[in-house]
Amino acid sequence: MNMLSVTLLSVSLHTAAIEELCPWPESGSQQQRYQQQLSCYDQELVKSRRTLAQWEQHHEFVLQQHRQRTGRPAAYNSFKSSQQSFQQLKEQQCRWQYQLQLPDVQLGAALYKRCQLQLIKQRAEQLEALVAQ
Structure with missing residues (x-):
C-alpha cells in the first residue's frame, strides 16, 4: 500500500469517526440542525485542540532535552x-x-469545522504514534 492510499484511508476513517461523533440532527428546522451540528463540531474541536497541544508539548519537551543533551538543534527546529x-x-x-460552498455560509462553516477536526485528529494521532516508536 503506497502513502497516498494510506493517507486516503486515514482521511476516510476520520470522516466516518467525525460523522459518528456529530451526526446530522434529525429534528428541528434546517437552521436549528446546522446550529446543533456546528455546536457539536465546536465542542469536539476544543477537545481535539487540547489533545493536539498535549502531544505537541510532549514532543517539544523531548526535542528540547535532545537539543540540550547533544547540542544539535536541528530536530527541534524542524519540529x-x-x-x-x-x-x-x-x-x-x-x-x-x-x-466552495458559498453563498451557503452555514454549510461552508460546517465543512470548514469538520475539515479542521479531521486534520487536527489526524495530526494528534501521528504525534501519538511517534511515542510508541
Missing part, C-alpha cells in the same frame, strides 16, 4: 517548522472547502 506548516496547511485546506 517547530512542521508545527507552523501544519497550521498553514490546515487553514488553507479548510478555507477552500468553505469557499
Whole structure:
C-alpha cells in the first residue's frame, strides 16, 4: 500500500469517526440542525485542540532535552517548522472547502469545522504514534 492510499484511508476513517461523533440532527428546522451540528463540531474541536497541544508539548519537551543533551538543534527546529506548516496547511485546506460552498455560509462553516477536526485528529494521532516508536 503506497502513502497516498494510506493517507486516503486515514482521511476516510476520520470522516466516518467525525460523522459518528456529530451526526446530522434529525429534528428541528434546517437552521436549528446546522446550529446543533456546528455546536457539536465546536465542542469536539476544543477537545481535539487540547489533545493536539498535549502531544505537541510532549514532543517539544523531548526535542528540547535532545537539543540540550547533544547540542544539535536541528530536530527541534524542524519540529517547530512542521508545527507552523501544519497550521498553514490546515487553514488553507479548510478555507477552500468553505469557499466552495458559498453563498451557503452555514454549510461552508460546517465543512470548514469538520475539515479542521479531521486534520487536527489526524495530526494528534501521528504525534501519538511517534511515542510508541
